[in-house]
Amino acid sequence: MPFFLRPFQINQFLQGSLTTYSGARGSFVGPWTTSPVEATSNGLPYPSGTVRTSPSRLYSDGLASNGPARPWDAFSVWAR
Numbered sequence: 001m002p003f004f005l006r007p008f009q010i011n012q013f014l015q016g017s018l019t020t021y022s023g024a025r026g027s028f029v030g031p032w033t034t035s036p037v038e039a040t041s042n043g044l045p046y047p048s049g050t051v052r053t054s055p056s057r058l059y060s061d062g063l064a065s066n067g068p069a070r071p072w073d074a075f076s077v078w079a080r
Contacts, residue, residue, distance in 0.1 A: 059072070
């Protein structure tokens with residue numbers, strides 16, 4: 001069975017830091033707001049296109065970052 005026929009987690013967004021290609025440094029931390037954006041096989045909205053990636057619902061990761069743990073501060077991106 002090809003890997004894309006079963007959902008799998010691509011990434012999880014909790015908190016972290018990043019450096020851009022030009023060397024600018026930054027960080028990110030929730031709480032987040034997500035939009036129901038889905039990438040489809042042909043760029044058309046479901047059901048005209050097959051959903052390939054989509055965000056999870058927001059959830060609490062239970063981690064303390066810059067203070068106590070917060071609700072709805074994490075989400076994942078899934079391949080479908």
